Amino acid sequence: MLLSDLLDLPVTAPDGSRLGFIVDVRFRRTARRGRREGDLELIALLVSPHTRQSTYGYERGRVTGPAAIAKIIRWFHRGSRIVPWDCVARVDRDAVVLGVQPPTIPLDTRMPIPDAAE
Template identity: 65%
Template structure:
């Protein structure tokens, strides 16, 4: 599967309800082997319910200039979330189908995960 095949695909949940559109993905690099970089492994989809446009890296939380652009992109992608690849049941020609209920994982976990307190998140990061 190619990245270009996933981008702009509609995503539906286990009940067939529309979740949004794949606007980006997240990879993890495997261990380096001698002279070769580690393989890339697809670990998550970034799904936006309101826009099909790219986020241009603004979802990472570290890019904040120019502020006007950051706010416009943030507004266009409000409600966007990470969907772990393990949640995907099947990728069909007409879209991605999840095998579980849609997880509530924000793009920038430093902003907090719904259902947790900020102190619990800080404790888990420090421990």
């Protein structure tokens, strides 16, 4: 599977509701093997409910300017969330289908994670 196969795909929850579109992904590097770097492992999808546009790195907190662009990007991606790859049941040609309801993990790590009872 290529990254381009995932980007822009809609993400569907187990109940059939649409969570949004994949705008980016997160990887982690596995353990080093001798002098060889570890492999990249897909661990999460970044899902935006309002747009298919990239976040252009503004969700990482290290990109600070221009402020006007940052504000627009934040507005486009309001309500975006991180969906762990472990929640994915299957990847179809036209959608990613989740097997379980994903936890609510906001993109902005400064935001509190909502209580499940809310």
